[in-house]
Amino acid sequence: MKETLEFFSFSDPNVRFVVLGTMILGATAAMVGSFAFLRKRALVGDAIAHAILPGVCLSFMVSGDKNPIALIIGAVISGWLSLMVIDGISRTTKLKSDAAIGIVLSVFFGFGILLLTSIQNSGNAAQSGLDNFLFGKAASLTQDDILIFSGIGLVLIVLVLLFYKEFKLISFNPDYAKVIGLPVKFLEFLLATITVLSVAVGIQAVGVVLMAALLITPASGARFWTNKLSYMILIATVFGALSGLMGSYVSYVAPAMPTGPWVVMCLSLLTISSIWFAPKRGMFARFKQHRDNKKKILQENILKLFYHLGEANQDFEAGRSFATLKASRELSESELDRGLKLLKQQNYLRKMTDLWYITQAGLEASKRVIKLHRLWEMYLNQRLKLEPDHVHNDAEAIEHIITPEIEQQLERELDFPVKDPHQSTIPYQES
Amino acid sequence: MNDKTAIEAHNLTVSYNRRPVLWNVDFELPAGQVIGIIGPNGSGKTTLLKAIMDLVKKSSGYVKLFEQDLEEVRERISYVPQRESVDWDFPASVMDVVLMGRYRKNKLLKRLSKADRDLAAEALEKVNMLEYSNRQISQLSGGQQQRVFIARSLAQGADLYIMDEPFVGVDAATEEAIMLLMQEMKKEGKTVVVVHHDLQTAKLYFDWIVLLNTRLVASGPKDQIFNEALLQEAYGGKLNVLSKVGELIKEKDFPVREK
Amino acid sequence: MDGFWIILSGTLIAISCGLLGAYLVLRKMAMVGDAISHAVLPGIVLAYLFSGSRETIPMLIGAAVLGVLTTVLIELFYKQARLQIDASIGITFTWLFAIGIILISVFAGQVDLDQDCVLYGEIAYVPLDLWFTASGINLGPRTVWIAATLLLLILTFIYFGRRGLFITTFNEEYAKALGLNVAFWHYALMGSVSLTTVVSFESVGAILVVAFLIVPPATAYLITTSLKPMLWLTAFFGFLSSLGGYFLAVWINGSIAGAMATVAGIFFLCVWIFSLIKQKQASIPFRA
Numbered sequence: 005m006k007e008t009l010e011f012f013s014f015s016d017p018n019v020r021f022v023v024l025g026t027m028i029l030g031a032t033a034a035m036v037g038s039f040a041f042l043r044k045r046a047l048v049g050d051a052i053a054h055a056i057l058p059g060v061c062l063s064f065m066v067s068g069d070k071n072p073i074a075l076i077i078g079a080v081i082s083g084w085l086s087l088m089v090i091d092g093i094s095r096t097t098k099l100k101s102d103a104a105i106g107i108v109l110s111v112f113f114g115f116g117i118l119l120l121t122s123i124q125n126s127g128n129a130a131q132s133g134l135d136n137f138l139f140g141k142a143a144s145l146t147q148d149d150i151l152i153f154s155g156i157g158l159v160l161i162v163l164v165l166l167f168y169k170e171f172k173l174i175s176f177n178p179d180y181a182k183v184i185g186l187p188v189k190f191l192e193f194l195l196a197t198i199t200v201l202s203v204a205v206g207i208q209a210v211g212v213v214l215m216a217a218l219l220i221t222p223a224s225g226a227r228f229w230t231n232k233l234s235y236m237i238l239i240a241t242v243f244g245a246l247s248g249l250m251g252s253y254v255s256y257v258a259p260a261m262p263t264g265p266w267v268v269m270c271l272s273l274l275t276i277s278s279i280w281f282a283p284k285r286g287m288f289a290r291f292k293q294h295r296d297n298k299k300k301i302l303q304e305n306i307l308k309l310f311y312h313l314g315e316a317n318q319d320f321e322a323g324r325s326f327a328t329l330k331a332s333r334e335l336s337e338s339e340l341d342r343g344l345k346l347l348k349q350q351n352y353l354r355k356m357t358d359l360w361y362i363t364q365a366g367l368e369a370s371k372r373v374i375k376l377h378r379l380w381e382m383y384l385n386q387r388l389k390l391e392p393d394h395v396h397n398d399a400e401a402i403e404h405i406i407t408p409e410i411e412q413q414l415e416r417e418l419d420f421p422v423k424d425p426h427q428s429t430i431p432y433q434e435s
Numbered sequence: 436m437n438d439k440t441a442i443e444a445h446n447l448t449v450s451y452n453r454r455p456v457l458w459n460v461d462f463e464l465p466a467g468q469v470i471g472i473i474g475p476n477g478s479g480k481t482t483l484l485k486a487i488m489d490l491v492k493k494s495s496g497y498v499k500l501f502e503q504d505l506e507e508v509r510e511r512i513s514y515v516p517q518r519e520s521v522d523w524d525f526p527a528s529v530m531d532v533v534l535m536g537r538y539r540k541n542k543l544l545k546r547l548s549k550a551d552r553d554l555a556a557e558a559l560e561k562v563n564m565l566e567y568s569n570r571q572i573s574q575l576s577g578g579q580q581q582r583v584f585i586a587r588s589l590a591q592g593a594d595l596y597i598m599d600e601p602f603v604g605v606d607a608a609t610e611e612a613i614m615l616l617m618q619e620m621k622k623e624g625k626t627v628v629v630v631h632h633d634l635q636t637a638k639l640y641f642d643w644i645v646l647l648n649t650r651l652v653a654s655g656p657k658d659q660i661f662n663e664a665l666l667q668e669a670y671g672g673k674l675n676v677l678s679k680v681g682e683l684i685k686e687k688d689f690p691v692r693e694k
Numbered sequence: 695m696d697g698f699w700i701i702l703s704g705t706l707i708a709i710s711c712g713l714l715g716a717y718l719v720l721r722k723m724a725m726v727g728d729a730i731s732h733a734v735l736p737g738i739v740l741a742y743l744f745s746g747s748r749e750t751i752p753m754l755i756g757a758a759v760l761g762v763l764t765t766v767l768i769e770l771f772y773k774q775a776r777l778q779i780d781a782s783i784g785i786t787f788t789w790l791f792a793i794g795i796i797l798i799s800v801f802a803g804q805v806d807l808d809q810d811c812v813l814y815g816e817i818a819y820v821p822l823d824l825w826f827t828a829s830g831i832n833l834g835p836r837t838v839w840i841a842a843t844l845l846l847l848i849l850t851f852i853y854f855g856r857r858g859l860f861i862t863t864f865n866e867e868y869a870k871a872l873g874l875n876v877a878f879w880h881y882a883l884m885g886s887v888s889l890t891t892v893v894s895f896e897s898v899g900a901i902l903v904v905a906f907l908i909v910p911p912a913t914a915y916l917i918t919t920s921l922k923p924m925l926w927l928t929a930f931f932g933f934l935s936s937l938g939g940y941f942l943a944v945w946i947n948g949s950i951a952g953a954m955a956t957v958a959g960i961f962f963l964c965v966w967i968f969s970l971i972k973q974k975q976a977s978i979p980f981r982a
């Protein structure tokens with residue numbers, strides 16, 4: 005508890021640096037990664053992260069010190085080169101993009117490791133800390149790091165905002181973008197540069213392997229909350245920043261814990277929760293939809309039951325016993341019980357002395373379902389040319405889903421038929 | 436063999452992500468004929484073949500082949516997928532591919548016999564590709580690739596052949612050769628079901644025609660099917676109400692059968 | 695002698711990886727191989743914890759479980775949650791890898807695995823871990839024995855499974871239509887990849903396994919048109935990469951595994967350029 009308070013008071017400058025740094029990195033990577041996600045190039049981000057290492061090492065070997073700007077320039081150059089090689093391989097050989105990505109990722113990285121270990125073994129004291137590009141050093145970010153990260157992060161954010169419309173277009177509809185005369189090549193170049201840059205800084209927080217998560221995991225989670233790109237990017241950015249905060253919190257409270265992997269852990273959990281809990285597209289929302297569908301089907305089937313019984317003995321008002329109802333349709337006792345109760349709550353049914361009666365409202369509702377059933381049978385028979393003995397099962401399901409709009413269209417298209425294919429009368433509401 | 440019905444589809448509905456792309460398709464196809472399945476692009480022809488071969492899940496209905504379930508008559512059925520469905524850069528020779536027609540469940544570990552090789556060679560002979568049997572498949576033209584696919588299918592020695600768009604992207608000579616081959620097969624009492632989308636040639640090639648556009652428009656002997664009204668119906672676009680209901684089913688994640 | 699053992703174990707691993715990788719490349723599933731090679735990490739850590747040592751059997755079990763879990767998770771994200779495939783792969787392996795690293799930190803005392811080793815292995819230590827019989831006879835490095843056994847298993851699998859692998863890789867739908875068990879071949883291949891990954895893990899680490907899985911078969915694929923020569927060439931390139939990598943590493947005093955990946959990449963580059971030149975020549979029309 006004490007640590008929690010200490011952490012969130014941000015009184016310790018080190019805490020401030022770490023939190024600020026990881027949040028900026030998480031947010032920019034998430035923002036930029038949203039476009040990679042939409043362009044279905046999530047794994048290219050992974051390749052860039054791996055391919056940066058040799059550039060960093062070469063830059064160090066040339067310049068002889070760890071000037072962060074020089075290292076980042078080296079990183080960007082080799083990140084860029086890796087993109088071109090991936091593109092070249094998939095364009096000029098029979099290898100597909102998955103193999104191209106795998107080749108570039110592993111060979112660039114292997115070469116980077118070779119250089120890095122060679123530098124380390126050379127006994128050059130200046131090299132220590134170069135392996136931050138390998139594992140990340142979120143827990144030991146300094147003020148200088150923060151300045152550089154925020155500077156680059158700011159530039160990236162401004163660029164994304166500036167070219168938002170264009171990036172959106174080349175992500176969703178590159179052909180159209182070309183047709184209306186956008187400089188697609190330039191925009192792709194710009195977007196790629198932005199991605200490489202954000203990887204080059206982000207990797208210093210979480211390391212090579214987990215960088216891909218910073219790019220794509222937030223966007224994947226955000227996708228479940230909205231269909232709108234601007235909201236999606238916003239949510240992804242919030243996820244990125246939030247995970248940065250939570251990751252640094254965990255490693256502050258438990259110092260043995262590595263920050264980078266915890267940032268990724270938080271991101272993954274946020275995304276998995278989104279998959280489950282997001283409204284509409286989430287798994288729970290879909291389960292609930294299934295349950296609602298089932299409930300609707302059950303109720304409407306029971307209403308139909310009353311109609312059928314009424315139709316058979318020309319008496320819609322008569323009371324029906326549970327046993328009669330149970331005998332007339334394949335329903336389990338508990339289902340029937342549940343359905344009857346639900347219908348009673350809505351005043352579609354009444355219960356008196358163990359007998360169930362349909363109300364006026366219930367009768368109207370049941371007529372509608374029966375009508376839809378018979379209209380749909382008619383439709384199948386006329387438009388899909390199904391034999392009358394083949395139409396029932398389909399109508400049993402579709403009767404529950406037809407909206408008033410489609411209902412009207414059906415009536416008009418079939419010209420208000422009087423009888424269904426089995427010669428039963430189609431009941432229309434009196435109006 | 437005197438089967439009367441080669442394929443019976445009963446109220447067949449197939450959906451992708453819940454949206455039905457085949458809706459209550461219901462037909463019986465006679466054995467011993469060359470049958471064309473015809474409809475515009477995206478009308479569900481490929482999906483129908485896949486449903487027949489049990490390669491996609493059915494939302495409702497069933498298919499009987501020679502009045503039995505697929506599992507019981509699998510040996511008698513051969514499927515020729517769309518040519519573009521595989522990567523022709525795959526490192527294999529023509530013979531390697533045709534020999535696949537001799538692969539059998541539970542016998543994959545056993546060596547292929549001389550008889551298997553002879554059957555494969557015979558099949559290649561029938562499509563005039565025997566001299567290419569050692570050629571790498573990446574070096575074949577579109578028409579030759581299609582012939583290889585058909586040879587592989589012939590090597591199975593089946594009674595019913597189900598081919599997806601064998602005439603697409605092939606040269607005139609290949610088209611002619613395939614057409615003659617189908618007539619030949621018919622004479623041997625085989626049934627050939629072919630997805631096709633060229634109306635001009637359909638009338639020449641097939642005895643029986645199935646018109647498809649999400650739903651079944653018509654199925655019958657070609658003379659009954661080739662009339663303006665039915666063709667108009669098949670090519671005149673989707674049914675408005677049907678599409679709307681399909682959209683709703685997808686949006687609400689609704690079952691197309693109650694249970 | 696050390697050099698010999700290192701090159702030998704590198705070669706054995708490279709051949710096992712490359713042979714399986716050939717099928718991954720042909721199935722366009724190279725990145726699934728990448729994902730599995732990262733995602734087995736928590737399995738390895740847990741195996742360490744339970745067995746308290748670098749026992750081979752628990753590690754294999756841990757890896758196999760995680761390998762299957764990876765493919766299942768990817769499939770869940772893709773099919774159930776309807777997330778696009780590249781994102782499903784990316785999320786799955788980064789998450790599992792993060793869990794692995796966290797486990798290593800939590801049990802730092804009990805688990806003798808450091809981060810460098812996870813990323814690029816320590817093939818230089820292969821000759822140090824010797825295997826003795828009960829009577830004290832030196833049988834050579836343990837890794838070499840394990841890698842040789844693995845190679846034998848993989849060879850057996852590929853030899854006897856060649857038809858199943860061939861048909862399901864080339865045309866899965868047709869294989870299904872023939873009534874073959876397509877899922878079996880898929881999981882058998884993925885299971886073998888996980889096994890190979892975990893055996894290679896200690897020597898070459900998570901990322902360089904990918905170099906061995908993908909680069910030699912991709913190189914071979916560029917210049918062959920049938921499967922058998924492709925597999926032979928893959929093995930040959932694997933051997934050359936190990937050999938060249940060892941000497942390169944000695945020369946510039948760096949990571950051997952890194953050097954092996956680099957050499958594999960150099961071979962790929964040469965073959966790529968060669969195939970480009972050949973394409974150019976082929977496209978120049980003959981002049982009368």
Ligand SMILES: Nc1ncnc2c1ncn2[C@@H]1O[C@H](COP(=O)(O)OP(=O)(O)O)[C@@H](O)[C@H]1O
Nearest residue numbers: 451452456474475476477478479480481482483
């Ligand atoms: N795997 C799939 N996932 C989602 N939709 C699909 C899939 N395959 C086909 N479809 C859709 O199903 C419809 C029918 O496709 P298909 O059977 O290939 O038509 P055809 O062969 O007649 O051109 C098309 O609208 C197509 O977009």
Ligand SMILES: [Mg+2]
Nearest residue numbers: 480481482600
């Ligand atoms: Mg088709």
